[in-house]
Amino acid sequence: MDSHKASRNEAILTSVAESIGSTLGTIAAKAGAVQKAFTDRVTEAKLEVRRVAKRDTSAAKRTTAKVKKRARPRTKTVQKRTVAMGSRRAKRKS
Numbered sequence: 001m002d003s004h005k006a007s008r009n010e011a012i013l014t015s016v017a018e019s020i021g022s023t024l025g026t027i028a029a030k031a032g033a034v035q036k037a038f039t040d041r042v043t044e045a046k047l048e049v050r051r052v053a054k055r056d057t058s059a060a061k062r063t064t065a066k067v068k069k070r071a072r073p074r075t076k077t078v079q080k081r082t083v084a085m086g087s088r089r090a091k092r093k094s
Helices: 002-071 075-093
Strands: none
16 A cells, blocks of 8 residues: 555656746756847947947038037128128229
């Protein structure tokens, strides 16, 4: 009788062990899938951040160049033209 009870207990223990092992394997597989998904997303996010940073830096440089161009004094060009035209007029009169 003891051997019969022992074999029945072994069967139950084996079944429980298999169930626990299967559950742990499933959890490990899901954890691995989640980690892979996060790694892929982080890589994509890094690339997107670099892309946006490059685009914004270029836009800032263009804007700075436009502002500098507008801020340049135009008086030198106007003065030269005025002086040159004035001297031509003076030559015509004489």
